[in-house]
Amino acid sequence: MSDASKSHGRKSIRATLKPRELMVDRPELSRAWTAQIITLFPQAFPGILGESLTGKALKDGLWQLRTIDLRLFGDGKHRNVDDTPAGGGAGMVLRADVVGRAIEQAQGTARGRMPILYLSPRGRRFDQPMAQALAACDGVTLLCGRFEGVDQRVLDHYGIEEVSLGDFVLTGGEIAAQAMLDACIRLRPGVLGNAVSAVEESFSNGLLEHPQYTRPAEWKGLPIPEVLTSGHHERITEWRQAQAEALTRDRRPDLWAAHAARPRKP
Structure with missing residues (x-):
């Protein structure tokens, strides 16, 4: 595994410790539900997911978290990740070549059914049925946008579905990613103390x-x-x-x- 990705899970004594390599030498976690986050702010994770029931489940190996630092795939000496919008306009857009390299890193460590989703206000509204469907997969890869978003060619080339937390705009996808993951992880077997809670x-x-x-x-x-x-x-x-x-x-x-x-x- 390259230095571009870091993992969290049972190898840590506490879920909120600094990221430590996990997938290389923990074969017992190879089947755990896996969340991969492509982000400019890997230090934002696990965040609230490292607390309470999701944090305990992370520590116990019921799920694992791998962050992929988008900045490390940046271009040139300064690792540039964005550029001005084609056709003009305000803000900056995440470059296709940079994001593409990060996605290919994520695909190289993915297994089974792990859809790639882009957190975007243009996307399909996230809801409980989607959380249930994702919880039934082997995991999920979430692409967290920033600035004016991601070059459309990346989404088209990799067939990435856009998903929205609601009809509002955030400065980036990280908060939305944590909310979505919380909704999914709590549905995984063994995470909630009383499984009936998720039904009622x-x-x-x-x-x-x-x-x-x-x-x-x-x-x-x-x-x-x-x-x-x-x-x-x-x-x-x-x-x-x-x-x-x-x-x-x-x-x-x-x-x-x-x-x-x-x-x-x-």
Whole structure:
């Protein structure tokens, strides 16, 4: 492996330690779900992914992270990665030759089904079904753009799908990449303490999640809904379903319309 990529995983005592080489001498991790990040800021990773459940899963080898430093593929003495837009205009564009070299480095270490995605506001909206599909792959390679974006020829040549976190613009793809990875990693086997949590949460069944409560039984004069303390599991299930439907109908009419259009199970 070249110095252009660094890996994180079980070899580190803590997930937030500096990157250390992993794939060369850890054959037991060769089948772990792998996230490859092509970025100008490899030091931004694992970031929040090194904390909580995703951080523990990283340390335990349930997934692994490989960062590929785009700057190391830059051109010339100063490792230039960008240039002015063809045809004029503001800002800078990441060069096709530079990004192409980084992608080929990523492809050389990829295995199985590992789609390459470019974080872009022009892309398909990221959602829970996409997270589930990516979690079922062997991993994913995420290209983090900067400036005015990436030379279109790179996306066309490698058949890279563009994916958007939402209808807004960020200064780069790194924050979006961490959010997307979190959504995928938590769906991997063994990451969540209770696998049922991933089934009952928002979007997993086409509805927003029902409200949640815990102790104390009363707070500032507000009690927990009586049904939740009744011990009657059938009534609790019915109440939660009704709450989820009401919330979805009120807050996300688009989701409610799609849910209502689905054929009912006999």
